[in-house]
Amino acid sequence: DSKRRILNGRQAFTPELAQSQENRLRMENHLRRAADNDEFRLVYQPQVDLRDGATVAAEALIRWQNHQLGEMRPDHFIGHAETTGDIVRIGGWVLREACRQVAEWRDAGLGIIRVAVNVSYRQFLVEDLAETIRKALEEHRLPGSALELEFTERVLIEDAPDTLRTFAALREMGMILTIDDFGEGYSALNYLRRLPIHGLKLSQLFVEGVPGNHSDVAVCQAVAGIARSLGLGLVAEGIESEAQRRFMLELGVPVGQGFLFAPGLPPDEFARRLAPQR
Ligand code: C2E
Ligand code: MG
Ligand code: MG
Ligand code: MG
Numbered sequence: 452d453s454k455r456r457i458l459n460g461r462q463a464f465t466p467e468l469a470q471s472q473e474n475r476l477r478m479e480n481h482l483r484r485a486a487d488n489d490e491f492r493l494v495y496q497p498q499v500d501l502r503d504g505a506t507v508a509a510e511a512l513i514r515w516q517n518h519q520l521g522e523m524r525p526d527h528f529i530g531h532a533e534t535t536g537d538i539v540r541i542g543g544w545v546l547r548e549a550c551r552q553v554a555e556w557r558d559a560g561l562g563i564i565r566v567a568v569n570v571s572y573r574q575f576l577v578e579d580l581a582e583t584i585r586k587a588l589e590e591h592r593l594p595g596s597a598l599e600l601e602f603t604e605r606v607l608i609e610d611a612p613d614t615l616r617t618f619a620a621l622r623e624m625g626m627i628l629t630i631d632d633f634g635e636g637y638s639a640l641n642y643l644r645r646l647p648i649h650g651l652k653l654s655q656l657f658v659e660g661v662p663g664n665h666s667d668v669a670v671c672q673a674v675a676g677i678a679r680s681l682g683l684g685l686v687a688e689g690i691e692s693e694a695q696r697r698f699m700l701e702l703g704v705p706v707g708q709g710f711l712f713a714p715g716l717p718p719d720e721f722a723r724r725l726a727p728q729r
Pocket of ligand 1: 496511512513524525526529542545569570571601631632655688689690691708709710711714715
């Protein structure tokens with residue numbers, strides 16, 4: 452059960468461990484060169500109005516296709532890239548590519564669509580994130596409001612000295628700032644008052660269990676209450692069933708994302724979804 456999985460820091464050195472370390476090194480070697488080798492692409496998952504299913508935004512999700520390792524999901528490599536520091540370069544590519552794509556959609560008259568990009572805590576620590584994003588927007592003549600940034604609670608715990616300043620700068624540029632996977636992490640409630648953010652994304656860890664599981668229902672209600680009383684937006688992720696959609700609507704959650712509506716789509720497929728509702 453993923454909710455109860457505990458990572459064991461100490462492990463005996465076994466052949467399996469040696470093998471897994473070798474695999475890790477192999478992956479990290481490929482990862483280092485992946486951006487230069489053009490091995491990444493982005494797919495776009497619609498965020499929809501839960502009442503009528505209209506697409507209101509898209510979340511960009513990275514995919515890695517390596518000729519030796521095959522297709523890799525981000526959960527398998529983002530953590531490594533954070534450890535090695537490669538995430539800063541990869542994250543920079545993601546930001547530029549998302550800007551390029553959203554500019555293309557806007558230029559094609561597909562509407563004033565906004566793209567949400569996942570940003571790692573390491574990008575806050577290592578670089579001047581606001582400057583990186585300013586350049587990416589400028590290159591494609593985009594307003595800050597074309598972007599939404601999703602970051603996890605990890606950013607809050609790392610508490611880099613410049614984090615608050617960076618948040619203020621990003622908000623100043625018109626970007627929507629959202630805490631991803633809310634409830635999974637450390638729920639630094641104290642930070643919610645300090646940070647100039649716009650919204651929360653209710654983790655699919657809890658969405659999964661509604662409406663049947665009582666404790667998941669309680670967590671969803673609590674998060675909705677926090678969002679409402681702090682005046683924050685709320686997006687429910689991982690909606691897979693009609694019952695979950697209805698539950699979220701009754702809870703007053705306006706926007707959702709999940710396989711019930713669409714998975715991450717290649718750009719042309721996403722654009723086809725937008726075209727009829729222009
Ligand atoms: P996330 O940001 O919370 O993204 C949601 C993940 O849930 C995505 O997995 C998405 O495909 C999946 N998902 C969406 N709807 C459903 C559903 O109804 N049911 C289920 N079971 N899953 C659903 P994905 O694309 O594998 O990404 C996993 C995580 O990797 C993301 O979680 C995010 O934390 C990270 N990630 C993805 N792209 C990037 C990126 O460009 N940069 C960084 N730093 N992290 C990224
Ligand atoms: Mg996300
Ligand atoms: Mg999420
Ligand atoms: Mg997640």
